[in-house]
Amino acid sequence: MSQDFPFDHFLNTQNTKNPTDIFSSNNSLQDIKPEVNLPKAKAETSIFSEAELKTIGDTLLDTLKDQLTPEKYNAYFTDVFQLSNITMDSIVFNVTNPLIKIMVETHCLNEVKSAISGLLGKEYEVIVNVAEPNTKAETLEDNSKQQARASFTLDLSPTRDDKLSKVESQYIQHMSDPGMNIDSTKTFDNFIVGPSNNLANAAAIAISKTPGDKGKYPSLYMHSNSGLGKTHLLYAVANGIKENFPQYIVYLTTARDFMKEYIESVKTKTVDAFQEKFTKKIDVLMIDDIHELKNKTGTQDEFFHVFNELYRNGKQLIFTSDKSPDEIDGIEERIKTRLQWGLVVDIQKPDLETRIAILKRKAFELDLYLQDDILTLIAHSIKTNIRELEGSLVKLSAYADVMNVEVDTEMVKDILGLSAEDVERKVTLDIIAKATSLHFKIPVPDLKSKARTKDIVNARFVAMYLSRKIVNATQDEIGKFYGGRDHSSVVHAERTIREKLLTDVSLSRDLITIENCL
Structure with missing residues (x-):
């Protein structure tokens, strides 16, 4: 439903010296046109040809693909992010919808700027526009002119596409990699234990109760494919240690951030401060995705000394990876050896019973009622990734909420895109x-x-x-x-x-x- 914009509600004529300067007797609302602020880069001439822009854009995407996790890259860049224009001071990208624009600017802007700087040799102002992937600058300008001529009315009723965009937004937020701030909601109490992860869970609980060389596992190395609960266990250990030993300094980071911090200390000539921080001030060091140190010789050398110092002083060390230590290429043998000094445990794909338990817990968190046959259907269809398993319920919950409908089997098949092959066969x-x-x-x-x-x-x-x-x-x-x-x-x-x-x-x-x- 459409209605005129409520100007009177927002204008306080008592504080206006001369209200007639705003609305004269000869003016109507239709004569007032909103200002349209186009990105300044669109008014400037590109310094590259279309062929050159395409080459640069493809190279940038390849660089981002190497820097980002597959989930984040596929969600924000695959077929939805395109280089549009480069001027002397700015670089302009087109994305397919406002959601992608928000997510790129919020979660990936630093990576985009870094890729641009590395490729073009200078820093640019990054502008992200919402447009169809193949839309040219002229089309954007034409659209803006049409919008300027349009009457100033608001459509206050969300369309079906608006609602679906909201559903996708919640799903993408869930599937995005969590940050390294310790999430206090991830604990052992809400970690679903099954045959695939019981050893890793038991070791993590033991460490939370007795960290460092006073416990059984002063060094723990967990490895698995993405989305199987390694990061949840990291958070759970961190929260457990903070509860049991509030005086301990717990430091959780990624291998990539560890490397960036070290490089920055080299640039600013503060390596001594870096070393003191990691060897003297930390009681528990937790590094996610340690395999990211591969082929980084300088950072590996620094990590080697940090590991030795912390281990010698009886501190707690915890690492995660998508591979076992001996399977990581580009890591020095002396580091592989040290990573295997403690307990090395792998986390397997969850079995059916565990997957159903995970779905029941997530449904409870979302206040989403689902019949057992729907939970079983989802558990049979999504077997390899817990984050994706939970993400399916996030999407269903959002859809049921914004569309105001009950979740049934046919909706599940449609929303989650399950084919006939995904439906459970009768096991005898x-x-x-x-x-x-x-x-x-x-x-x-x-x-x-x-x-x-x-x-x-x-x-x-x-x-x-x-x-x-x-x-x-x-x-x-x-x-x-x-x-x-x-x-x-x-x-x-x-x-x-x-x-x-x-x-x-x-x-x-x-x-x-x-x-x-x-």
């Missing part, structure tokens, strides 16, 4: 038996036989455990399927696997691998 006892057989390389007839060799018994117990967990078959049904065994055999198998999962990381991986194949 036979399917589980075949998946277990394939993983352990033990024929299905052997699983059903009376054989009691160690390998066969272990595989049989795993198959029985998964049959209870996933198919929810009765113990009698499972016992009958596996060679006519009594239900007590199935109870024993379940108890044995549960007990082993508390300490056996290898068994946890086996279960996750089999589940992901179902």
